[in-house]
Amino acid sequence: MALAKPRTLFLIVFLGCVGLMGVALYLEHVVGLEPCPMCIVQRICLIAVGLVSLVAALHAPGGVGRRIYSVLMVLFAVAGAGTAARQVWLQSVPPEQLEACLPSLEFMMDALPLQEIVRLVFHGTADCAEVSWTLFSLSLPEWSLLAFLGLILVGLYQLFRRRV
Numbered sequence: 184m185a186l187a188k189p190r191t192l193f194l195i196v197f198l199g200c201v202g203l204m205g206v207a208l209y210l211e212h213v214v215g216l217e218p219c220p221m222c223i224v225q226r227i228c229l230i231a232v233g234l235v236s237l238v239a240a241l242h243a244p245g246g247v248g249r250r251i252y253s254v255l256m257v258l259f260a261v262a263g264a265g266t267a268a269r270q271v272w273l274q275s276v277p278p279e280q281l282e283a284c285l286p287s288l289e290f291m292m293d294a295l296p297l298q299e300i301v302r303l304v305f306h307g308t309a310d311c312a313e314v315s316w317t318l319f320s321l322s323l324p325e326w327s328l329l330a331f332l333g334l335i336l337v338g339l340y341q342l343f344r345r346r347v
Contacts, residue, residue, distance in 0.1 A: 200233030228263030
């Protein structure tokens with residue numbers, strides 16, 4: 184039994200990504216939680232998954248096209264899951280073992296080469312390890328990791344499904 188038509192499933196993924204970005208923006212602008220650089224990378228990955236899904240839903244491709252969109256979706260979701268997993272790990276490290284803080288992402292983009300920015304962002308700081316909000320005892324990076332794992336599963340389902 185098929186879960187849903189590929190086009191419908193891509194549209195559901197897009198709407199889910201829009202909803203998750205809405206929650207992230209609500210937490211930032213209404214609740215006042217400032218996103219760290221790793222959170223911003225996760226947002227970029229989520230937006231990329233959403234855009235790939237939107238284009239796939241609008242395009243309604245056949246088998247090969249569906250697989251190409253699914254691979255792109257899975258790659259962006261894996262990048263987001265990796266970033267979220269790294270942040271979850273950082274939250275388990277004692278704060279005194281982490282660097283104090285990073286300059287703002289805007290400053291780093293202006294002053295440093297991309298390779299150095301990536302290294303600094305993924306090295307992590309105490310800002311990225313701080314747990315400032317939880318829901319059902321899970322921090323934002325843990326929720327983000329769960330969301331990305333769900334997106335990976337949907338992408339893999341789309342990739343390996345037999346019938347359209």
